[in-house]
Amino acid sequence: MARASSKKTDVAPIDPMPARIDPCLATLVDKPPKGPDWAFEVKWDGYRLAVHIEPGRVRILTRGGYDWTERFPSIADDARRLGVKTAILDGEAVVLNDQGRSDFGMLQRAFGRFPSAVEAEAIVFYAFDLLYLDGRDLRRLPLRERRRLLEPLVAGREGAIRLSEEVQADGDEFFRVACAHGLEGIIAKRVEKPYRSGRGEWWQKITCKRRDSFVIVGFEPSTVPGHLGRLLLAARKGEELVYVGGCGTGWSNELSRELRKLLEEMVTKSPAVNLRRKNAVFTEPVLVAEVEYRAWTDDGKLRHASFKGIRERADDAAVFALT
Structure with a gap:
């Protein structure tokens, strides 16, 4: 496809550049689809972003539509060097560990969630789709x-x-190899489908372990002074939050102290869930924990939950919904 120009002599009309596009979201399935009309990618463990390149400015928007350009200066600088007048790139911001795998905890440290030695320049944006280019809407x-x-x-x-x-x-072989290498999973996409905002069957995700997001509604202090013992977690059920158990592993000693300090700034006397626990300290339900777990217990609690990172609930973080 030839790029459109801004001259009035063009036959093809110029499409106005959208201020924001709701992202296409992958549906979780149990196994990879089969057939020649599917292509596969690594499932990155980071922040979904849209990079908007316009004359004179670059904007980096989160999945929820927040402008986080200042948090990703290296991505914004590199976007200016792509040699395009206007474009919208869809992709994921990640930080790679020593094994070349995306690490969500390292990403949070790189843009200042916690004190860290990880530099902001370590953040990489992996582009997997192009939604707009030089005056043409490609969706x-x-x-x-x-x-x-x-x-x-x-x-x-x-x-x-x-x-x-x-x-x-x-797909089955790619999924097996991805899990063997410690990746989070894979994404399957229908190669003949247009881009559609929202969740649909044309993009599918297959994860090596179960992983979802839950609202942090409180914590239990550790027996070690100043440390975190256990996060108290909740899922959505209609308009309410329901307690689904806790998470007591997945953080280092340093991160344990940092999480405890962060949560102590959000303590409330009005719990977001109906729960009575002797040592519970309840917090405002504004943060979301990414949690990896094996299964659910018969009474609706997470089994073998392990902490992977936090997100802000205000940024449209997808909280697990009970049916």
């Missing part, structure tokens, strides 16, 4: 065409913006 095009336009822009780059590689492979 109506099938994924294979959007990828064809995306790859020349970002493929082979080693800067802050890189290409999320697409894999044409057997």
